[in-house]
Amino acid sequence: MQIYNQTNLAQTFGTPLYVYRIEEVRRAVNRLRVALPAPHRLYYSVKANPNPGVVRELVGLGLHSEVSSGGELAVTLAAGQPPDRVLYTGPGKTTAEVSDAIRRGIRLFSVESEVDYRRIGAEAAKAGAVVEYLIRINGGGMGSGTGAGLRMTGRPSQFGIDLDALWSMPEVLAGSPVARPVGLHFYSVTNVTEEDALADEFAANIRLAAYVIDRAGLPAVLVDLGGGFAAPFAQPGAAPRYKKLRPMLERLLDTHIAGWRGEQPTIMFEAGRYLVGGCGTLLSRVLDIKRSQGRVYVVLDAGINVLGGVSATGRLRPPRVQPCDTARPSGPPVRDPRTTEPVTLVGPLCTPIDVLSRTTDLINPQVDDVIAIPNVGAYGLTASVLGFLSRQPPLEVLLGADHDMPAVTTLTLQRVETTGERRG
Numbered sequence: 001m002q003i004y005n006q007t008n009l010a011q012t013f014g015t016p017l018y019v020y021r022i023e024e025v026r027r028a029v030n031r032l033r034v035a036l037p038a039p040h041r042l043y044y045s046v047k048a049n050p051n052p053g054v055v056r057e058l059v060g061l062g063l064h065s066e067v068s069s070g071g072e073l074a075v076t077l078a079a080g081q082p083p084d085r086v087l088y089t090g091p092g093k094t095t096a097e098v099s100d101a102i103r104r105g106i107r108l109f110s111v112e113s114e115v116d117y118r119r120i121g122a123e124a125a126k127a128g129a130v131v132e133y134l135i136r137i138n139g140g141g142m143g144s145g146t147g148a149g150l151r152m153t154g155r156p157s158q159f160g161i162d163l164d165a166l167w168s169m170p171e172v173l174a175g176s177p178v179a180r181p182v183g184l185h186f187y188s189v190t191n192v193t194e195e196d197a198l199a200d201e202f203a204a205n206i207r208l209a210a211y212v213i214d215r216a217g218l219p220a221v222l223v224d225l226g227g228g229f230a231a232p233f234a235q236p237g238a239a240p241r242y243k244k245l246r247p248m249l250e251r252l253l254d255t256h257i258a259g260w261r262g263e264q265p266t267i268m269f270e271a272g273r274y275l276v277g278g279c280g281t282l283l284s285r286v287l288d289i290k291r292s293q294g295r296v297y298v299v300l301d302a303g304i305n306v307l308g309g310v311s312a313t314g315r316l317r318p319p320r321v322q323p324c325d326t327a328r329p330s331g332p333p334v335r336d337p338r339t340t341e342p343v344t345l346v347g348p349l350c351t352p353i354d355v356l357s358r359t360t361d362l363i364n365p366q367v368d369d370v371i372a373i374p375n376v377g378a379y380g381l382t383a384s385v386l387g388f389l390s391r392q393p394p395l396e397v398l399l400g401a402d403h404d405m406p407a408v409t410t411l412t413l414q415r416v417e418t419t420g421e422r423r424g
C-alpha cells in the first residue's frame with residue numbers, strides 16, 4: 001500500500017493540490033459534540049466543503065445536512081443522506097430550486113421572507129407535498145461583541161426576517177395545510193473565537209426563541225440556534241474547544257425552553273468550518289522568486305482562483321503559509337528568525353489582486369519548493385469565487401452582428417473522479 005505524505009502527494013498528483021484528512025473530520029465532530037448541550041441535532045453546512053468524500057464521512061458520522069443550492073443538495077443526497085435529514089436554507093431560493101428539492105424529498109426549509117414562504121408553499125402545493133419550515137429570525141446579538149466573527153444578522157441584513165416585521169406576517173406565522181411552521185432558525189454570527197461572545201450570542205437566540213414561540217403561539221418542534229463555531233483559516237493553529245459552552249447553554253435552555261431535554265423542541269446547531277477546516281491542506285509549488293524595489297515576491301502556482309477568492313473582499317484575514325512537511329496543521333509555525341525574510345506571496349494570475357499574503361514568513365524559499373497552507377479544509381476550493389456554494393456558473397452567449405444565432409457556452413465545473421497520476 002502506498003503511504004502518502006505531502007511530498008509524494010505533490011509529486012504524484014501535481015500542484016496546486018488540496019489534501020483532506022478524514023480522521024481530522026472525525027476528531028472535530030467529536031470535539032464539537034461534547035461542547036454542545038445534549039441532546040442536540042447537529043447539521044453540517046455543506047458550503048464549507050462539498051467534497052463528496054468529506055460529505056460522505058459526515059453523513060456516515062450521523063450529521064444532518066444544511067444546504068443552500070441544488071449543487072449542495074445533489075452532493076448530499078449522493079453521499080447517502082436521507083432527504084428527511086436535510087435542511088434547505090438561503091435568502092434567494094428560486095422556484096426551480098425549491099421544486100427540485102421537494103421532488104427529491106426535501107421537506108424542511110428555512111423561510112427567509114414572505115416571498116420565500118409563498119414560493120415554498122406554492123411549490124409544495126404543485127407537488128402535492130406537505131412541507132415544514134423554520135422561520136429564520138434576524139435577531140441575536142443584542143449588543144454583544146462577537147470576537148473575530150462576522151455578523152450575519154442582528155442588524156440590517158439580507159438574512160432572516162426582522163422581528164418587528166414578523167408580527168405583520170400572519171400568513172408566515174400561521175402557515176397553510178401544505179406548508180407548516182415547525183420552529184425557528186437563527187444564524188447570527190460566524191467564526192466566533194471568543195467563547196463568551198459565542199455563548200452570549202446563543203443566549204440571545206435562546207431568549208428570543210422562547211419569546212417568539214410564546215408570543216406567536218408557534219408549534220415549537222425545532223429550534224435551530226445556528227452556529228458561529230470558529231476555526232483558523234490558512235494559518236497554523238487549532239479550533240477553540242468551547243469548554244464552558246455546554247453547561248452554560250444547558251442552564252439557559254432549562255430556564256427558557258422547558259422540554260428541550262425530551263426533544264420537545266429539538267435543539268439544532270449548524271457548523272461548517274469547525275468540522276472541516278482542520279482537515280485540509282493546500283500544497284502549492286513555488287514557481288518564481290523575485291525582488292522588486294525592496295520587496296520579495298514568491299510566485300506560487302495557487303492564486304486567489306484556488307484559495308481565498310472570497311476573502312479578496314477584504315473581510316477575512318489573508319492566508320499565511322508554512323513550509324511543506326515541517327507543517328502539521330495544528331502545530332506551531334516552524335521558523336528560523338535569522339534566515340526568514342518577509343515575503344509577499346502571490347499567485348500566477350495576471351492581476352495585482354492575486355495576493356495570498358503580504359506578511360508571510362518562509363524559511364529560505366527556493367524555486368520548485370512545495371509549500372503547505374494549513375487549515376483550508378473549509379472555504380478553500382469551495383470559496384474560490386466560481387466554486388462558491390456549488391452553484392452553476394452563468395452561461396455565456398455569443399450574439400452575431402444581427403443579434404441572431406447565439407452560441408451558448410457552458411463552463412462545466414463537474415467533479416470527475418480520477419485515480420493515479422493526473423499531472424507531472
Ligand SMILES: *Cc1c(COP(=O)(O)O)cnc(C)c1O
Nearest residue numbers: 045048187190191270271272273
Ligand atoms: C454558512 C452557514 C453556516 C456555516 O458557517 P460556518 O462558519 O462554516 O460554521 C451555517 N448556517 C448557515 C445558515 C450558513 O449560511
